[in-house]
Amino acid sequence: MKVIVLDNAVEISKEAAEIIIKQVNKNRGSVIGFATGASPVETYKRIIESYEKGEVSLKHITTFNLDEYVGLSRENVNSYYYFMKDNLFGKTDVDFQKVNFLSGQAENIEEECARYSAKIRESGGIDIQILGIGTNGHIGFNEPGDNFADGPFAVKLTQSTIDANSKYFEAVGDKMPEYALTMGIGDIMRAKRIILIATGKSKAEAIKKLVEGEVTPSCPASILKLHGDVTVFVDKESASLLGDR
Numbered sequence: 001m002k003v004i005v006l007d008n009a010v011e012i013s014k015e016a017a018e019i020i021i022k023q024v025n026k027n028r029g030s031v032i033g034f035a036t037g038a039s040p041v042e043t044y045k046r047i048i049e050s051y052e053k054g055e056v057s058l059k060h061i062t063t064f065n066l067d068e069y070v071g072l073s074r075e076n077v078n079s080y081y082y083f084m085k086d087n088l089f090g091k092t093d094v095d096f097q098k099v100n101f102l103s104g105q106a107e108n109i110e111e112e113c114a115r116y117s118a119k120i121r122e123s124g125g126i127d128i129q130i131l132g133i134g135t136n137g138h139i140g141f142n143e144p145g146d147n148f149a150d151g152p153f154a155v156k157l158t159q160s161t162i163d164a165n166s167k168y169f170e171a172v173g174d175k176m177p178e179y180a181l182t183m184g185i186g187d188i189m190r191a192k193r194i195i196l197i198a199t200g201k202s203k204a205e206a207i208k209k210l211v212e213g214e215v216t217p218s219c220p221a222s223i224l225k226l227h228g229d230v231t232v233f234v235d236k237e238s239a240s241l242l243g244d245r
């Protein structure tokens with residue numbers, strides 16, 4: 001696992017975006033796994049800038065997002081579909097036919113998870129998976145627990161995740177859903193390359209556990225140590241608890 005400490009989110013975004021743009025320019029039909037949350041937003045801005053300058057086209061990529069809240073429609077401003085449309089896809093030439101999401105409104109959750117799993121396999125697998133990290137060490141919505149899940153599943157969100165994300169729902173007078181659908185750890189680990197982005201003091205403990213702790217489902221991100229191609233981009237604050245390296 002490569003850990004790269006940079007000054008701030010803007011510096012991180014330049015490097016992270018470059019990796020994605022290079023991948024897409026090498027293979028225009030790349031399969032990219034996207035994450036939501038504040039962490040990748042700057043990176044998405046850089047990709048949009050490159051698209052506007054004609055340096056990259058996302059027209060032929062296939063996308064898979066990590067997770068979605070149960071019960072939210074794509075039109076809901078707090079759905080992750082809306083987030084991606086607003087923060088990246090809708091501002092580039094992404095082909096929405098090639099955008100894949102777990103549906104938060106699926107009637108049969110098991111079938112929906114199986115469908116998503118099959119879709120990822122049929123695409124040939126994810127070339128680059130972008131990740132953030134929860135303050136409790138979650139990736140996607142794989143919350144701390146007793147084991148690592150393989151494929152997509154429905155999860156009851158922990159109080160720490162609800163505390164971290166409620167603000168977005170309160171802002172529009174809504175209550176945050178308690179359940180979400182997420183790719184499993186297996187889906188994430190099968191990606192050929194993984195980029196994790198973390199910024200701010202609130203992530204320092206999770207980053208310490210990820211980088212220096214043992215591999216344990218009580219810190220789901222810790223499994224990334226077992227993957228052969230992971231780059232962790234951290235700013236000085238989120239790296240502040242790391243020992244000398």
Ligand code: GLP
Pocket residue numbers: 035036037038039040066067131132133134135139140141161165
């Ligand atoms: C959210 C998402 C994750 C995200 C993480 C951190 O709940 N499910 O995919 O990486 O929590 O979010 P943020 O980047 O806003 O801190």
